[in-house]
Amino acid sequence: xxxxxxxxxxxxxxxxxxxxxxxxxxxxxxxxxRGEIAALVGESGxxxxxxxxxxxxxxxxxxxxxxxxxxxxxxEITGLSEGALRTLRGRALGMVFQNPMSALNPSLTLGEQIxxxxxxxxxARGAPLxxxxxxxxxxxxxPDPERALASYPHQLSGGMRQRALLAIAIACAPRLLxxxxxxxxxxxxxQSQILALIARLGAQTGMGVLFITHNLALAAxxxxxxxxxxxxxxxxxxxAQAFFQGPRxxxxxxxxxxxPTLAARTAHRxxxxxxxxxxxxxxxxxxxxxxxxPRADAVCRSQVPPLSGDTHRFACFHPEESS
Amino acid sequence: xxxxxxxxxxxxxxxxxxxxxxxxxxxMATPGGPAYSILGAHASPEAVAALNRQFGLNxxxxxxxxxxxxxxxxxxxGYSFVEHAPVGALLGSxxxxxxxxxxxxxxxxxxxxxxxxxxxxxRPATPSARLIGGLQIAVYSLPVFFVGTxxxxxxxxxxxxxxxxxxxGAGGFRHAGLADLARHMVLPxxxxxxxxxxxxxxxxxxxxxxxxxxxxxxxxxxRGIPPLRxxxxxxxxxxxxxxxxxxxxxxxxxxxxxxxxxxxxxYPGLGWLLWRSALAEDYPVVTAIVLVIGALTILGNLAADxxxxxxxxxxxxx
Numbered sequence: 001x002x003x004x005x006x007x008x009x010x011x012x013x014x015x016x017x018x019x020x021x022x023x024x025x026x027x028x029x030x031x032x033x034r035g036e037i038a039a040l041v042g043e044s045g046x047x048x049x050x051x052x053x054x055x056x057x058x059x060x061x062x063x064x065x066x067x068x069x070x071x072x073x074x075x076e077i078t079g080l081s082e083g084a085l086r087t088l089r090g091r092a093l094g095m096v097f098q099n100p101m102s103a104l105n106p107s108l109t110l111g112e113q114i115x116x117x118x119x120x121x122x123x124a125r126g127a128p129l130x131x132x133x134x135x136x137x138x139x140x141x142x143p144d145p146e147r148a149l150a151s152y153p154h155q156l157s158g159g160m161r162q163r164a165l166l167a168i169a170i171a172c173a174p175r176l177l178x179x180x181x182x183x184x185x186x187x188x189x190x191q192s193q194i195l196a197l198i199a200r201l202g203a204q205t206g207m208g209v210l211f212i213t214h215n216l217a218l219a220a221x222x223x224x225x226x227x228x229x230x231x232x233x234x235x236x237x238x239x240a241q242a243f244f245q246g247p248r249x250x251x252x253x254x255x256x257x258x259x260p261t262l263a264a265r266t267a268h269r270x271x272x273x274x275x276x277x278x279x280x281x282x283x284x285x286x287x288x289x290x291x292x293x294p295r296a297d298a299v300c301r302s303q304v305p306p307l308s309g310d311t312h313r314f315a316c317f318h319p320e321e322s323s
Numbered sequence: 324x325x326x327x328x329x330x331x332x333x334x335x336x337x338x339x340x341x342x343x344x345x346x347x348x349x350x351m352a353t354p355g356g357p358a359y360s361i362l363g364a365h366a367s368p369e370a371v372a373a374l375n376r377q378f379g380l381n382x383x384x385x386x387x388x389x390x391x392x393x394x395x396x397x398x399x400x401g402y403s404f405v406e407h408a409p410v411g412a413l414l415g416s417x418x419x420x421x422x423x424x425x426x427x428x429x430x431x432x433x434x435x436x437x438x439x440x441x442x443x444x445x446r447p448a449t450p451s452a453r454l455i456g457g458l459q460i461a462v463y464s465l466p467v468f469f470v471g472t473x474x475x476x477x478x479x480x481x482x483x484x485x486x487x488x489x490x491x492g493a494g495g496f497r498h499a500g501l502a503d504l505a506r507h508m509v510l511p512x513x514x515x516x517x518x519x520x521x522x523x524x525x526x527x528x529x530x531x532x533x534x535x536x537x538x539x540x541x542x543x544x545x546r547g548i549p550p551l552r553x554x555x556x557x558x559x560x561x562x563x564x565x566x567x568x569x570x571x572x573x574x575x576x577x578x579x580x581x582x583x584x585x586x587x588x589x590y591p592g593l594g595w596l597l598w599r600s601a602l603a604e605d606y607p608v609v610t611a612i613v614l615v616i617g618a619l620t621i622l623g624n625l626a627a628d629x630x631x632x633x634x635x636x637x638x639x640x641x
Contacts, residue, residue: 058544061448090546097545105557105562107635116556117546122538169548 005074007208008055008178010033014067015037015054022281024063024230025050029307032176032208032225037199039223039240040212041255043277047232052178056085056093073175091121094169094207098181098240100161101134104153110137110164111149121172136167151153159190163197170201180212195222210261211229216259220244228252230286232280233304238312248312251289287317324632331628335621339614346613347391351384352604357404360603378404378492385478385506400614401607402514403613405600407602414593418615420490421585421592425577427508429514435516442522444531444562445554463521467580471514478510485509488589502531511588514579519573526569530562537561564634571627578616 008031015025025047032038040048053174054065054185057076070077072092073262089095097103104113114133118124126133130149140163153161163184169177179198183191195211200224202209215217219226219240226243228236228251236249245255254273287305290296295318307315312322358374359366375381379390394401443452479487487510491503534540535558543553572641582594589595593612600608 033458053545086547086549088547089544090548095542095545097538097542099538102544104540105543105561107561116543116548120548121553165542272329 002207005071006031006033006072007036007206008210009069009071010055010067011070011165013051013054013070015050015059016064016066017107017281018062018064020281022284024232024280025101026204027281028229028234030225030227030237032156032210034175034206034208035202037209037211037222038225038227039219040210040227040229041214041219042229043214043217045279046229046277048229049180049229050232052095052180052210052212053228055178056089057082078218078233087121089308090117090169090174091172092175094172094174094177096162096165096169096177096179096182097160099185100158100165101153101185103165104161106153109150109152110156114149114164114168117171132171136171137164139201140167141168142167158186162186162190162194165196166194166201170205170207170276173205174207176208176210178210178212181214182211183218184213184215191233192221198222216255227311228255231278232285233288233315234307234313235289236313237307238315242312246320246322248291248295248309249316250295250312250318252278252293252314252318253320287315331625334601335552338616339621342617343610343614344388347388347606347610350604350609351387353604355604356380357604357606360605363406389413389605390565395442396514399564403600403605403608405603405605406608410607412520413608414596414611414615417591417593417596418491420590421581421594423504424511424515424585424590424592425581426517427488427512429570429577431512431516432519432523435520436527436566439520440524440529441525441531441554441559441562443535444526446557447532447533452528462527463518465518466506467514467518467583468587470517471511471584474510474514487588488587489495489590500630507590511584511590513589515577515584518580519576522576523566527562530565531558534562535557564631567631567634571624574620576621576622 010031011029013025014030016023028047028051030038040051042048050063052060054067055070056059056062056072058063059065067078072088075092077088080088104110106288108116108208113134113254114136115129115205118129133149134145135149142160142163148156148160148164153164157162166182177198178306182198182317183194198209198211199206211219211223223240223308226236226238226240227234228247228249230251236243236247236252238248243252244256247256251273258271260270273292278288278291283304285302285304287293287296287300287303290300293300297318299317303317305315305317307313353372356371356375357378358371358380360368362374372381379387381388391401398411400414403410403413404410404563406413440456444518446452450480476488486507488507490505490507498546540553540557543557544550548557578594582598585592593615597609597612597616599605600612
């Protein structure tokens with residue numbers, strides 16, 4: 001492992017469900033650089049969360065992961081046993097989930113829950129453990145950390161709980177943080193505070209962040225890279241600036257066009273994308289977006305477009321013009 | 324906290340007063356009476372009236388009722404028509420036997436429920452969990468008198484390993500040492516514990532299953548907490564709490580099961596005495612037992628409530 005290794009390299013990640021002929025997540029490849037925020041965006045059910053939990057697991061029963069390469073800060077983790085993966089979870093990779101109300105055990109204090117992950121992964125005990133736990137709470141800007149350590153989840157607001165979960169996630173200085181819609185359940189003001197905090201922590205420690213969201217506005221504000229998923233496949237991957245200036249995949253363009261703006265308030269209805277996203281395993285030999293795409297032709301309906309390109313990759317036979 | 328406790332106690336006492344009064348008037352309203360039980364159904368009206376006068380049953384019911392409370396205030400529970408002894412002294416050994424049996428059965432039921440419920444809840448989709456689920460319903464539905472009789476036939480008659488009833492010693496009612504008492508308690512304790520264990524384990528299994536589905540368990544897995552630690556430190560801890568409440572509520576079930584169990588096994592406890600006294604229409608004994616069982620039930624519920632308060636962080640802090 002060298003200082004130049006990206007936080008995460010994924011090649012050919014595929015997740016299959018027992019009894020389904022076609023995978024739910026299909027051949028996904030991307031890289032998250034050190035200190036970088038990669039936003040994984042897409043509609044509900046397109047495989048964002050499955051992609052994230054397919055990296056290190058644990059996967060729900062009945063799901064299987066295969067991948068050519070998964071390198072976490074230079075260390076290959078494909079082929080590791082479940083026991084070896086478990087020691088990496090929470091230590092090399094931190095996770096923050098969507099709902100801070102339920103991701104903490106209601107009957108344990110914050111101190112016990114932060115202490116637990118430190119004890120399990122670093123073997124710390126006693127006073128040093130307490131000091132470290134308090135330091136972590138201070139890191140995520142929880143006021144009066146000593147008091148917060150002794151409080152139970154129900155005594156904290158949603159924003160405070162998400163900060164505490166963030167403290168648990170970064171407790172062992174992971175190389176990668178997976179933030180799975182970390183702010184969806186929070187109000188708008190708290191949302192941007194939490195994301196700014198995540199961005200700052202990433203920049204300070206070189207930790208890469210895989211930020212799963214369907215909020216494109218947040219992605220535009222914080223992400224360095226944008227990864228767009230549709231029906232279990234990556235359809236566009238680009239540096240954030242290039243993406244927001246000129247998305248090449250018609251789906252990406254439609255997503256951006258569907259963003260509500262202040263001007264749209266005068267319109268009678270918000271812009272949307274006609275039709276519905278198909279299930280990932282339903283589309284075999286066609287572009288999954290073809291049915292909803294104004295540019296689709298016979299080729300689109302008979303072949304899966306490959307994800308190609310250099311820094312700005314997209315999977316489309318008839319891409320939008322680059323601007 | 325003190326205020327809460329005082330309120331709970333006050334309402335408990337009120338409940339007890341209503342309960343005992345209800346039982347008192349219900350008994351008084353039943354036809355017949357202890358005189359008929361003692362003298363036989365064909366006794367002459369003169370003999371019955373004489374005995375009733377002797378027992379004080381000829382005065383109006385409301386006076387008897389007030390008199391009963393008056394005596395209770397002075398620590399007297401009345402006088403048994405059948406046993407010719409003060410009820411207070413009579414209850415002592417029966418109460419001890421019942422407490423022994425119920426404690427044993429409860430311990431047996433709870434420990435079984437914890438183990439079986441956890442195994443069932445941790446792996447709900449396995450064939451063994453489904454088998455356990457079926458057995459729970461079967462065992463729960465078996466009537467106590469059937470299970471008790473079956474156990475006696477199997478382990479006391481066909482294979483005479485254990486005594487079929489009583490508690491040993493002279494006349495079967497005075498135990499001869501702890502080892503002998505324990506041997507006499509095995510079958511009734513199992514009979515009493517089985518339906519309770521079935522109900523509690525089913526409930527606990529469901530709780531464990533629910534806890535395993537919680538987000539915090541998923542989150543703990545995602546941060547590499549070992550499965551055993553998740554099971555004990557997170558899941559069990561949270562699943563046990565509602566069990567305490569259910570346990571408190573199942574105390575009456577133990578006493579009801581106790582009446583049947585003790586009758587089947589001729590085990591000299593409160594349940595057995597209640598059954599006998601009810602048949603003999605021995606009013607003072609029946610009323611006193613209802614009072615004692617009611618008080619124990621209320622105390623048990625109170626204890627469960629307090630324990631729950633101690634375990635539940637969000638109740639404690641409010």
